[in-house]
Amino acid sequence: MRGISRASLQEVTERLGTVLESADTAALGSELFDVVALLEREHTLRRWLADPANAAESKSGLIGELLESQASPSTVMVVGDVVQARWSRQRDLIDAVERAAVFATIARAESEQRLGELEDELFRFSRVVAGDTELRAALTDESVSEERKGGIVEALLAGKADPATTALVTQVVTHPRGRTLEDGLEYYGQLVAERAQRYVALVRTAVALSEDRQERLRATLARIYGRPIHLNIDVDPSIVGGLSIRVGDEVIDGTITGRLGEVRRRLAG
Known part of the structure; x- marks a missing residue:
């Protein structure tokens, strides 16, 4: 991100830290990923929320109405902060919500100083996929349902990886957002490293x-x-x-x- 988006991203990330202190972070991460999927699907909503001509209060008000009965107050607060900020591109707005979702998902591991383990697990999974063409095909085939892909990830990682790692891998596999599987895993790994300040x-x-x-x-x-x-x-x-x-x-x-x-x-x- 550049310019206005970079400044906005820094601001919403700083405010996210306050929310994470009291929220159910695993649930918050899951709900924020659901919002990412919603914004990807609803083009008209995304354009309206990213349009700088629309008042920030109106944007947060609309988000409140849409999410009030479906998400926690913490999720409404985080997404409200994002949509009130100014973004250079529509994608930057969605990227900011996704970034918040990743940070919420890994918050418990961060508090327990286990981010290094998450980085290793994400990388090892990417190496497993790179060496198994059948597995990669199953996880990237558009004809395979999200539920089936999620089930494959769960079967592979259950009891062997941190729940946050499983959640992130599942997200990459089921909602790639135009990224390859390898690029998605690497990007999330970079976000984990950023949170660890390295x-x-x-x-x-x-x-x-x-x-x-x-x-x-x-x-x-x-x-x-x-x-x-x-x-x-x-x-x-x-x-x-x-x-x-x-x-x-x-x-x-x-x-x-x-x-x-x-x-x-x-x-x-």
Whole structure:
């Protein structure tokens, strides 16, 4: 997000913190995800709520009428805050509600200082999906019902992952919002890391890294980026040797495959 939307996002996120202190956060997260689905479906409603020409009080009043009998006061309050803010694009408004839903869903894990576990679980699930074409097909097939997809996720993660992880994976699978499954899982992982006030580094390596080497890499990246780093490590023999590290949009490619590719590009030029 940029400009007006970025400022609005910061404001609504700060106010969300106050709501999370007293709310049933798991229920709040679920209800906010329902609002995201509602706004995705109802184009006219979304346009009206995002139109800066409409009064903020009218927007929050309409949300109150729509959600009063279907959602908790906490949900009405959070969504009311979002729709009263100014957004550069309609999508930014929905993104803000989705972001609040993720933060509410992970609030308990955050209070128990278990966000690192959630990050690991989301990443491990993405690796499982990447290595199982049949599973990926079942979770991304548009002809498969949301209930069936949710059931698959529940069967895979029940008792093996934090309930917040299961809820986030289910949301990605049943309401991808135009993202690929991999991109959705990565985005939610980034939001978890943001809540933990750190960056995520995706490290591709030909061989597994020892704990000592992981710690040294984590410390080096933390010095570079000025923030704690969470490592997601993908062992990929196809890169031959070296490391490829991605932090946000920045890529540090020290792999043999990457260097060979650069040589080929220069020769072709």
